[in-house]
Amino acid sequence: MKDEFAKLCLAIQFLTRIRLPFEPGYTPARMAMTPAYYPLVGAMIGGMCAGVFWLAALGLPGPVSVVLALGAGLLLTGAFHEDGLADTFDGIGGGLTREQALTIMKDSRIGTYGTAALAGILLLKAAVLSFLPGSLIVMAFVAGHALSRLSAVMVIVTSRYVRDEGTGKPVAQGLSGGGLAIACLTGALILGLWPLVQPFPAVFYGLGGVIAGHALMRLFFERKLGGYTGDTLGAVQQVSEAGFYLGLLLWL
Template sequence: MRLRLLLRWLRPLLMELRYLLSAMGYFTRIPVPRWVGYEAYYLNASARYFPLVGALVGALGAVVYLGALRLWPANVAVLLSLAATLLVTGAFHEDGLADSVDAFGGAYTRDDTLRIMHDSRIGAFGALALLVVLGLKWQVLAALPPARAAWLMIGAHAASRMGAISYLLTLDYVRPEGRAKPVAQRLSWRAMAWAGSTGGLWLLWPDWRMGLVALLVLLLLRIGLGRYFVRRLGGYTGDCLGMAQQVFELAIYLVGLAWISS
């Protein structure tokens, strides 16, 4: 009887661990145990953990950055940090940014936009977007004090993913199929609240006022990008979420630098 009660108590915890590992396996190159398995609903249920996975990716970047600072100047340390996060995520969101900018910049109709977005090749618009976004991240983080830069990496990676998955609350997924299809089910407000607690709170330390400003900027960008996605596509795709994450992450870094410079 006691064993049965213990198993009944452990089963929900095991499922939550499975959802967390599913999120990690989806968004990173980190191998997950085979027992996790794969079911489409795992990915949708794991959406609440996407900001936490982002925080772990940001923590990796922060550790690499702080370690590299002992040997090299800040601009080199930031580049090594960016390289580490790109390696561990497989440039997942950066790919979405490039595909989205190529599509929005090179098409006029909805069908052409979706067709270009689906093309794996990177065009001039996408290449320039990657150059500008990665270059700005590099310069902004290198200009920040080391402790602030390291913490902001964690907060920005977490909060930007929180902002991106918030579109699952309000917008429709516009493709009949796609890699993001299992994730692209309506997110409950309860799950979003959980995601927010693991996403937005990272920005409130050590300076809660700067964190609130960053969250406000994130909200405004979220509204603006969401309206643009609806106007161009009628909803969102997985690439749109990748683009949103990159825009939100960069915006948080810019707010952090502007705050200490003002």
């Protein structure tokens, strides 16, 4: 259990800007297994965003509360996944070859494709969430952040890392069967708890949106790259999250 707790803490450190009051005990082997806890960390991030939304909605209009909650998510993660989305679109959009795309994606500067993608995804999430009832938004943040990170984990499990180094390298070895089970069980728990507070068909539509976002992003980058990078994992998370919210809107 101590080893698993260390993996969870390393996952928190990797995916967020949250400072832990202790050193979890980094080892390469532990770091490689942290994707098992990405959905759980996602649920934590989503819960914090939901809390910001709920507090803001006590005195502010819904759309303003949504923007504040999305901003809280950016602060919590340091825009980690959004940066990956922007780099992915810059690389795939601007690179004629695989090598050019990978080189562009390593550039810390943001280009036209990345700017458009980043603005588009943030506006899309804000617009869609603003049309959902407040009680549904709270659950949407928790489930959307958790399931979209499970979506990214599935890329790690079913594809290959195409760089010799990079942000995704520490977790590119893939998950053990036990680690994959933890990630999937976390997602299953989210789905299982949903009917306690919201109608079940809603999460079914949301899950369909996650799957659609996952598939579309992989079609976008894997054909050119032949696998994934840390940036593309962020892109998959972002588009899967937006897909979840869109699925909920379609249910309404």
